[in-house]
Amino acid sequence: MNGAIITEGLSVVFGETEILHEVSMTVARGEFLSVIGPNGAGKSTLLRCLDGILEPSTGRVLIDRRPIADFSRRELARTVSYVPQPDAGPLDYSVRSFVEMGRFPHISAWAALTDADAEAVADAMELTEVDGFADRTMSSLSGGERQRASIAAALAQGGSILLLDEPTSFLDYRHQVQILDLLDRLHCDQGLTVVAVTHDLNSTVASSDSVLALKEGRVAATGKPADLLDSDALAAIYETDFRLIAGGHRGLPLVLPARNGS
Amino acid sequence: MKVSKRLAILGGLTALAVVAMPLVGRHGLPLSVLADFGGTDPAAIIFWQIRVPRVLAAFVGGAGLALGGAVFQAIFRNPLATPYTLGVASGASLGVALASRFGLSLIVIGLSTTSVAAFAGALLAIGVVWALTRLRPELSSTTLLLAGVAMNFFFSSVILFAQYTASLGDSYQIVRWLMGGLGGVDMGTLLRMAPVVAIGGAVVIWHARELDLLATGSEIAASRGVAVAPTRTLLFLATSVMVGGVVAACGPVGFVGMMAPHICRLVVGSNHRALLPASVLFGGAFLVLCDTAARLVLFPAELPVGVITAFLGAPFFLWLLVRQPGFGRRR
Secondary structure (H helix, E strand, O other): OOOOEEEEEEEEEEOOEEEEEEEEEEEOOOOEEEEEOOOOOOHHHHHHHHOOOOOOOEEEEEEOOEEHHHOOHHHHHOOEEEEOOOOOOOOOOEHHHHHHHHHHHHOOOOOOOOHHHHHHHHHHHHHOOOHHHOOOEHHHOOHHHHHHHHHHHHHHOOOOEEEEEOOOOOOOHHHHHHHHHHHHHHHHOOOOEEEEEOOOHHHHHHHOOEEEEEEOOEEEEEEOHHHHOOHHHHHHHHOOOEEEEOOOHHHOOEEEEOOOOO | OOHHHHHHHHHHHHHHHHHHHHHOOOOOOOHHHHHOOOOOOHHHHHHHHHHHHHHHHHHHHHHHHHHHHHHHHHHOOOOOOOOOOOOHHHHHHHHHHHHHHOOOOOOEOOEOHHHHHHHHHHHHHHHHHHHHHHHOOOOOHHHHHHHHHHHHHHHHHHHHHHHHOOOHHHHHHHHHHHOOOOOOOOHHHHHHHHHHHHHHHHHHHHOHHHHHHHHHOHHHHHHOOOOHHHHHHHHHHHHHHHHHHHHHHHOOOOOHHHHHHHHHHHHHOOOHHHHHHHHHHHHHHHHHHHHHHHHHOOOOOOOOHHHHHHHHHHHHHHHHHHHOOOOOOOO
């Protein structure tokens, strides 16, 4: 099983603005890393660099010790898959067609899906429980269903690394729990490396193995969830006060932003 | 009904139209001309040397325009995108208007001045859009379409100027060309246009899976393994040259490019491995039928086919919309 990620001095500059500054980090194979930080800290930019969608201005990304620049686009897609932020735009494809598109890096133009492709598609749809509405169009789905279909398409790619951008945002609580259970299964049972950008400290961060905090494009803190779910650490990252309450997931504290008078 | 069955029915109807339409005309032809290829009988000459090339040219032209629309709608992720929206047709028209107004003679390797001027104008428009995407790669597709619309207005004003200051005869010639038509098409026109459309069409159809992914968004496409920038460039250029070739031969025939792909989506869905063949069949058959109507309506005079395409096509599209309430609803 592969799936190790290393970044070395990753910087991204757009025009005059530096979005990421010398970000170096390591994600072990099979690790679940949460990336947190304020809006505009460069979290999504980091995720795009890890999938090679965005080329860093300096520095490099290594997947299984091999620089990303040495991969062809298709080859990289067979190792790394990416679930972008939830998008509600029109999409007139059935769930099944959309998930089948995940097999693109494995098939040549106009070739039919092989048995292996069909199996990967069926497995991905079963794992994400989208097989019940496989023939509905993507546009007709609720937010939670659509997010699961997006994850199914990424899983159908059959890679060992799954990158997700705010996978539980905009979802109601039941659907948040479904997605988090799914991520747990993928990472514990299937051994996938998972990197999730999130603002969800109590559930997503509390479920992960380790946390990376970005602030103004720089690494502000790294550690175990227990190290970062701490009022001083969070106050430094988010520039607002936090209160800690006992009784969170896996014995961790629950954190909530403190308002004046509370 | 399964998509493959729908495609087969569409294919059958298309074949019927292409075989039957050359027989249709004010001079009814006996079926025996079908066997008399190369004959010197007037009926055989009308059939094989006039009507067959014209019907085939209408098919090839309609197929190229419809494919062009399908590709641009996918790569720009916008239902209003076509090579025409980005100025290909008005660029071609500008070329023809200037050539007529100034009496230019641009005969190159057997191509007429009009064809050369139209093709050059189309390439000019594509070049401007292309330069824009290179200079400002961050521009959204909506902004590019707006730039195309602005360019259309600019070309139109130059065309109006050329027309206004032209002699009455030249002015009529320009107007007549702007309406589009297959009246002057012969075997030579067909043989020049067909390879351009065949090559462009092959490139496009080869990339059906890439088009599906590009239509879902460039980030997802890249993440699934599509080399987005080179693929978009290849598809953009192949399509533009293909449509430029059609416009040079048939004039700026409207409606087919934008609407044929939408009509096909209603019938076979959005999957490009079905949508592209359906666009070839429907776009081609539609222009064949419209051109036959254009030959007959004002006989012995001939109506420009551009007058007919939208007249027949728009009500047909509205009828399909009413019949399929699930399509294009607000979300």
